[in-house]
Amino acid sequence: MKRAVKPVVAVDVGGTKFIAAVVDGGGKMLSRVYCPTCAEQGPERVIKRLASTISQAVKESGAGMKSIGGISLAVAGIIDIKRGLITSAPNLPDWSNIRLGEILQDEFEVPAFLLNDGNAAALGEKRFGAGKGVDNLIYITVSTGIGGGLIINGELFNGTDGSAGEIGHMIVLADGPECNCGQHGCLEALASGTAIARLARERLGEGKQSILNEMVGGEIETLTAEHVTKAAKKQDTVALSVVCEAAYYLGIGLSNLVNLFNPQVIVIGGGVSAMGEMLLSPARKSMQEHAFKLPASTVRVVKSKLNPDAGILGAAAWAQQKQGGIK
Amino acid sequence: MKRAVKPVVAVDVGGTKFIAAVVDGGGKMLSRVYCPTCAEQGPERVIKRLASTISQAVKESGAGMKSIGGISLAVAGIIDIKRGLITSAPNLPDWSNIRLGEILQDEFEVPAFLLNDGNAAALGEKRFGAGKGVDNLIYITVSTGIGGGLIINGELFNGTDGSAGEIGHMIVLADGPECNCGQHGCLEALASGTAIARLARERLGEGKQSILNEMVGGEIETLTAEHVTKAAKKQDTVALSVVCEAAYYLGIGLSNLVNLFNPQVIVIGGGVSAMGEMLLSPARKSMQEHAFKLPASTVRVVKSKLNPDAGILGAAAWAQQKQGGIK
Numbered sequence: 130m131k132r133a134v135k136p137v138v139a140v141d142v143g144g145t146k147f148i149a150a151v152v153d154g155g156g157k158m159l160s161r162v163y164c165p166t167c168a169e170q171g172p173e174r175v176i177k178r179l180a181s182t183i184s185q186a187v188k189e190s191g192a193g194m195k196s197i198g199g200i201s202l203a204v205a206g207i208i209d210i211k212r213g214l215i216t217s218a219p220n221l222p223d224w225s226n227i228r229l230g231e232i233l234q235d236e237f238e239v240p241a242f243l244l245n246d247g248n249a250a251a252l253g254e255k256r257f258g259a260g261k262g263v264d265n266l267i268y269i270t271v272s273t274g275i276g277g278g279l280i281i282n283g284e285l286f287n288g289t290d291g292s293a294g295e296i297g298h299m300i301v302l303a304d305g306p307e308c309n310c311g312q313h314g315c316l317e318a319l320a321s322g323t324a325i326a327r328l329a330r331e332r333l334g335e336g337k338q339s340i341l342n343e344m345v346g347g348e349i350e351t352l353t354a355e356h357v358t359k360a361a362k363k364q365d366t367v368a369l370s371v372v373c374e375a376a377y378y379l380g381i382g383l384s385n386l387v388n389l390f391n392p393q394v395i396v397i398g399g400g401v402s403a404m405g406e407m408l409l410s411p412a413r414k415s416m417q418e419h420a421f422k423l424p425a426s427t428v429r430v431v432k433s434k435l436n437p438d439a440g441i442l443g444a445a446a447w448a449q450q451k452q453g454g455i456k
Numbered sequence: 457m458k459r460a461v462k463p464v465v466a467v468d469v470g471g472t473k474f475i476a477a478v479v480d481g482g483g484k485m486l487s488r489v490y491c492p493t494c495a496e497q498g499p500e501r502v503i504k505r506l507a508s509t510i511s512q513a514v515k516e517s518g519a520g521m522k523s524i525g526g527i528s529l530a531v532a533g534i535i536d537i538k539r540g541l542i543t544s545a546p547n548l549p550d551w552s553n554i555r556l557g558e559i560l561q562d563e564f565e566v567p568a569f570l571l572n573d574g575n576a577a578a579l580g581e582k583r584f585g586a587g588k589g590v591d592n593l594i595y596i597t598v599s600t601g602i603g604g605g606l607i608i609n610g611e612l613f614n615g616t617d618g619s620a621g622e623i624g625h626m627i628v629l630a631d632g633p634e635c636n637c638g639q640h641g642c643l644e645a646l647a648s649g650t651a652i653a654r655l656a657r658e659r660l661g662e663g664k665q666s667i668l669n670e671m672v673g674g675e676i677e678t679l680t681a682e683h684v685t686k687a688a689k690k691q692d693t694v695a696l697s698v699v700c701e702a703a704y705y706l707g708i709g710l711s712n713l714v715n716l717f718n719p720q721v722i723v724i725g726g727g728v729s730a731m732g733e734m735l736l737s738p739a740r741k742s743m744q745e746h747a748f749k750l751p752a753s754t755v756r757v758v759k760s761k762l763n764p765d766a767g768i769l770g771a772a773a774w775a776q777q778k779q780g781g782i783k
Contacts, residue, residue: 207748207749207750207751209750216749216750217748217749217750265615265616279716281608281609281613282608282609282611282613284609286608286609286717287718288592288717288718288719288751289592289718289719289720289751289754289755290718290750290751290754291718292715292718292748292750292751293716293717293718293751294716295715295716295748296716298715298748299626299712299715299716300628300708300711300712300746301627301628301630302629302630303628303629303632303705303708305630310748312746378630381627381630384627385626385627385712388619388622388625388626389606389620389621389622389623389626389716390613390615390620391614391615391616391617391618391619391620392615392616393616419627419639421534421544421619421622421625421637422534422543422544423534423536423543423544423617423619424534424615424616424617424619424620427616427617428616
């Protein structure tokens with residue numbers, strides 16, 4: 130007989146806010162609490178606020194702390210899952226020596242886990258979303274940055290340390306534009322929200338006519354991917370060409386994944402993916418052009434079903450899996 | 457108790473020759489038979505010759521056909537492992553509708569399997585070579601082309617159809633030099649033996665002074681990667697700079713794999729890798745520069761131990777595993 134799965138606390142640890150939720154074994158959120166991160170205050174105060182957010186989520190769920198099976202944090206960064214450390218995270222720069230997993234475990238007296246947010250989201254889509262029943266699945270989040278995670282033979286693949294799935298930092302144009310990570314030509318530097326905004330600014334800087342100019346009142350440096358999405362929906366030529374360019378590189382990234390993993394499904398989530406077929410359709414085309422025929426004909430490229438909750442639900446699934454209740 | 461593992465016939469199906477060997481459960485070759493492929497004669501005659509080569513290998517091994525547990529073919533190309541088909545292979549262009557697995561199974565009345573040669577070699581290194589005891593391992597062969605395979609959680613990962621592990625056709629320089637596969641900027645187009653020869657020809661074409669000119673008697677078009685290796689060993693400046701350039705891109709390919717898989721070990725085999733540290737040392741450096749610190753500090757990049765037998769021994773391991781004798 131399957132052991133009953135206890136509810137767990139899952140936290141999405143972002144650069145600007147936490148979201149803590151108590152989630153039951155079926156992926157239902159029993160509570161959901163927001164709190165600003167204020168990372169600039171340093172780890173000690175942030176951890177205190179994190180702990181009180183967790184306590185509040187437990188309280189609001191109606192479940193006592195004793196009924197909680199574990200705590201699981203999805204963090205944007207390179208996570209050492211064995212030691213429960215954030216080794217490198219752009220939004221939490223001074224956290225590399227803090228054993229966050231241990232601290233929370235001691236505080237709440239339940240097992241606590243850290244994992245990368247893209248990896249968590251992959252598991253979320255596999256367990257509760259667009260990847261249900263799929264054994265070989267890749268999740269990509271296209272947002273300010275690009276992240277992702279790999280489901281291989283039905284299970285989340287974290288790699289040796291926990292840092293597998295850094296899809297956004299696959300270099301597809303060696304010595305290309307600079308990326309947030311300091312490298313050049315990463316997929317993130319060519320197809321993320323940041324890249325889309327940069328491309329649009331470049332085109333406007335060259336004096337191209339576009340409604341984008343009016344949308345930002347001539348202040349080109351304030352232009353974001355959201356502006357480009359809006360303008361593209363209005364058939365603005367500059368915005369459309371920028372989306373096409375990002376989709377071209379996204380498709381090359383997809384083709385690399387298809388040639389490497391031969392997956393059944395690639396799920397695309399994240400803020401930028403909300404523009405839907407305008408991005409996905411040319412990205413699929415570029416993928417088909419660049420990948421081998423057999424794996425390209427097998428794979429389905431679909432939108433996330435859980436967006437934006439994939440990470441938090443996946444983190445919950447991870448803690449539940451670690452309880453031993455679910456394989 | 458473990459079931460005894462029968463010896464199997466493993467065949468390396470190359471564009472110029474077959475090598476068929478009877479291999480026991482410990483990875484020992486009991487026989488080894490060569491035969492030219494002569495692919496231009498068409499599938500029917502090639503398959504006949506393949507069958508007689510298999511029979512000869514069984515005969516020379518001293519094992520009767522009745523003691524053979526299966527036949528396993530390692531083929532350079534995109535293999536549909538479920539249907540036992542070669543869907544696309546540059547050296548066997550007219551084979552896409554031939555159910556080679558079934559044909560051999562009917563002929564010899566034992567289970568017959570096809571798999572990609574890079575995937576086979578990955579399994580070979582894991583079972584008998586540089587990857588013994590390693591759970592997360594990537595194998596790369598750097599030869600005329602670049603191939604590879606993935607060992608994930610201790611097992612060969614073939615992907616959904618059998619085409620996973622096409623490391624050579626990961627695009628690292630979008631719209632870069634043309635690849636043998638028809639795409640542009642694949643790792644194979646930048647770091648394989650073919651790429652090394654092309655780069656050297658380009659430098660000589662520009663009028664650069666080099667002992668390579670004398671080595672090929674001024675006939676630049678006859679220049680190969682072997683010439684470049686020999687000249688580099690003699691400290692020829694042009695040859696050294698070509699090797700450095702190939703190693704730079706190989707390192708970018710490695711960094712992509714490190715960021716995606718966070719592996720424990722990357723094993724490098726293939727003819728070009730025989731030049732050893734001259735290639736591997738700058739490739740490791742380039743990988744360290746381009747990958748995230750945590751996974752880059754974990755991974756070991758080592759030379760193949762089974763080169764050039766990794767494929768054939770891995771094919772044998774695959775058939776033995778399919779017998780159920782070995783996990």
